Amino acid sequence: MxxxxxxxxxxxxxxxxxxxxxxxxxxxxxxxxxxxxxxxxxxxxxxxxxxxxxxxxxxxxxxxxxxxxxxxxxxxxxxxxxxxxxxxxxxxxxxxxxxxxxxxxxxxxxxxxxxxxxLIPHMEWHDNPEWAYGGGLYHVKADYRLMVDNLMDLTHETYVHATSIGQKEIDEVPCKTTEEGDTVITSRHMENISAPPFWQAALRAKQLADDVPVDRWQICRFTPPSHVMIEVGVAHAGHGGYDAPDEHKVYSVVVDFITPETETSMWYFWGMARRYNPQDQALTAQIREGQGKIFSEDLEMLERQQANLLTWPDRKLLKLNIDAGGVQSRRVIDRVLAAEQAQQVQPEGASA
The missing domain is CATH 2.102.10.10 (Rieske [2Fe-2S] iron-sulphur domain)
Structure with missing residues (x-):
């Protein structure tokens, strides 16, 4: 598994x-x-x-x-x-x-x-004075792949995180899914929208106006075995969105390391590396607290989802276009598992 x-x-x-x-x-x-x-x-x-x-x-x-x-x-x-x-x-x-x-x-x-x-992935934000990082750990009683599904399909934010990072445009703007080798990428770019509460606070922290239209982006990258890095941010509309100069945007990377404990439990290391106000430790603590609350909402949903799947193991689940990132990520995991198992098979005639 x-x-x-x-x-x-x-x-x-x-x-x-x-x-x-x-x-x-x-x-x-x-x-x-x-x-x-x-x-x-x-x-x-x-x-x-x-x-x-x-x-x-x-x-x-x-x-x-x-x-x-x-x-x-x-x-x-x-x-x-x-x-x-x-x-x-x-x-x-x-x-x-x-x-x-x-x-x-x-x-x-x-x-x-x-x-x-x-083979350990490189983290450009570590010990980099241009970046700040804060994070935490949750023990989640669910299959680690459910967390991968969750992070590669951010449409759930509209419903699970309605008071912080969710907004209707996430549902309305299509998500593009691509593969680069074993990396699965889902991306969504929303233009000329209102910033949700979390990003309004981020704009204020950088002394940028929080009551003007913004362009928002979410770029999720899955790499095996179960790492998901999500580029997120907003820029004042009309300045290039994701490619806007730093003085017009706030930009972060949501860091997700998902470590399986058993078939139905995981260690979830979450955090955010931000590229604005890196020396502001109070802001780091504030973001960590807010992000922790957001991820705690995911925790309850995933644990109850796991309980349902164990209760009804034979029920087939629907696969929609919004599930493409999670579906392709699971295919990568399956390929890695198949290759690993093939290496364990001894050649015919080999001694045990």
Whole structure:
């Protein structure tokens, strides 16, 4: 159901301090911790002594110490020592490739031999003085693909987010869907409309008039396994819309990292990178609070949608033109899964 030979966001760098963190990703129970020189490590969240979760322990001298009987685990999953016991012959637990980049901890839950840090997507806004970023995390009890559907079809904003970013023009203006390799792009450009409340506040924050017609854009980009980046913004009408000079527009990128936990649950890392007033920390906090409320509305909808789908698993769902982004994104996921499964099939005659 989900690719495993790929990078997922496990947590933020701030989430991982002096204590280990336990998190299930793609049905793998993983303990994350900082070893020597503050380097991040990830091992199976299972103590080989009595099966206790290693994430309930502590980190001491760069080693993960089980909180049950004090067994010490290295970052490679090998047992190092245990008070009063000989444990060097213990079978190692699984370790996972892990990288710290762009303020996130990334993990590769599949075949470690295939892990390549160069495949982690580049984030131009990280540590860039022209940008500011704020975000958060939701645990959502729903299939991660439902969130992909949600983000690749923004017509729901008119109804789910009517008091913040929704407006009737989203329904009225057609959305264009294209593919570039494994990237699926949906785009909508609305001209000469009124800015909704969220964007009125953004215009005021940049000391731009909020009561004049604007051009608004939404450009959603899905890349496997489950990342969605959405370019959003408004510009005073008549200045070029998306291509308007900075002094006439407010521009942001909605950052969505969707990490499967199980077949029916996910970790949803959301945020917004904005390219205006980057030094205004109060504005960053204000936007994060507002965005958190918006995404909480999605959370309730998706969890109830998942409950319905589990109750009526045989019901076929309608596919409309507005669903094209989600449908094509799922096709990409299916292609990635098929290729991954094909690589796992051993040639005829190979030994098991």
């Amino acid at each position: 989900f690719p495993k030979n790929t990078w997922y966001v496990a947590c933020t760098a701030e989430d991982l301090d002096t204590k280990p963190l336990g998190r299930t990703i793609c049905n793998e129970r993983i303990a994350f911790f900082r070893s020597d020189a503050n380097k991040v490590a990830a091992v199976e969240d299972f103590c080989p002594h009595r099966g206790a979760p290693l994430s309930l322990g502590k980190v001491c001298d760069g080693k993960l110490v089980c909180g049950y009987h004090g067994l010490e685990m290295g970052c490679d999953g090998k047992v190092v020592s245990m008070p009063g016991q000989r444990v060097q012959g213990f079978t190692p637990v699984k370790s996972f490739p892990v990288e710290e980049r762009y303020g996130f901890i990334w993990v590769w839950p599949g075949d470690a031999a295939k892990a390549d840090a160069a």
